[in-house]
Amino acid sequence: MNVNIYVTCIADVVKSGVAKNTVLLLEKLGCNVIFLEKQGCCGQPALNSGYTKQALAGMKNLVETFEANDYPIVAPAGSCVYAIKNYAEVFQREGESQWAARAEKVANRFHDLTDFIVNVLGVTNVGAALPGRAVYHPSCSLFRKLGIVNEPITLLENVKGLQLLPIHNQQTCCGFGGTFSVKMAEISGEMVKEKVEHINEAEPEYLIGADVSCLINIGGRLHREGSKIKVMHIAEVLMQGE
Structure with a gap:
């Protein structure tokens, strides 16, 4: 194709x-x-x-x-x-x-x-493998606006060795929101701080998402806190081999 x-x-x-x-x-x-x-x-x-x-x-x-x-x-x-x-x-x-x-x-x-x-290729298992514990962050654009909820989760559930962990308020916005994070910096900062607190509670090795902007925002907070959690886009995860 x-x-x-x-x-x-x-x-x-x-x-x-x-x-x-x-x-x-x-x-x-x-x-x-x-x-x-x-x-x-x-x-x-x-x-x-x-x-x-x-x-x-x-x-x-x-x-x-x-x-x-x-x-x-x-x-x-x-x-x-x-x-x-x-x-x-x-x-x-x-x-x-x-x-x-x-x-x-x-x-x-x-x-x-x-x-x-x-939904187009009809593939749910791409043959990827990534041992470890992970939290998936559903971005607002993907989850709320486009209605793409189960597709990324299905793909991640079929990654060999990867354990997806639930977190408190998983579907809550990370606080990025494009220019929102600039215009409303204090509110945005508190939102990502809360998001990271919930991620840390689960003690994952990976944070995975499908929107780069959210990952940069959350990853920035994790980095400032000295976290060792590795931040990965789902495309990177699905290219991991055995």
Whole structure:
């Protein structure tokens, strides 16, 4: 199957290993991965901050880029996927009805990595192995906005040797929320502090998530506290071998 990868800015700039492992994982599962070089930022930071008009040019570029073919588009970040799936509504509000129609067609082809593996490829066990105890953090974008709840958990439950541990208030936001963590820094700081307290109570060896931004936020707090818990994106976990 031919598949486009949407790398996302944060993976490209901060966590290139996530993008690399996403490609390797898709190839392992039999996909021919295509990277369209004109892709850019989805505009989420601007959209979330209310700068809609300033985001339109980048949004149009992304839509136009992925119109180059009709293959599925896979991204290792639920927040970016959710932003793109709202393009049509944004364009419509700005009186750009033609772009809204084009955006909707592109958005319908976008998938979070775990959603694509489980629901499109029909795979629940990728043959990964990672011995140890882990906590999974369900990001708000993936869990609340996209409704992707069981897919990442199913994939992790089938990782040989990995024990998933429940924590108190597991589905509570980590406090990142994009610009929220900047504008409401004190509240955000208390939220991630509480999240880390619950993670520490479980005494895991790994913290796993499917959104890089959340992992950076929680991982930053863990690092400041001197924690030895290893923070991993699910793409990295699923590429671990026996």
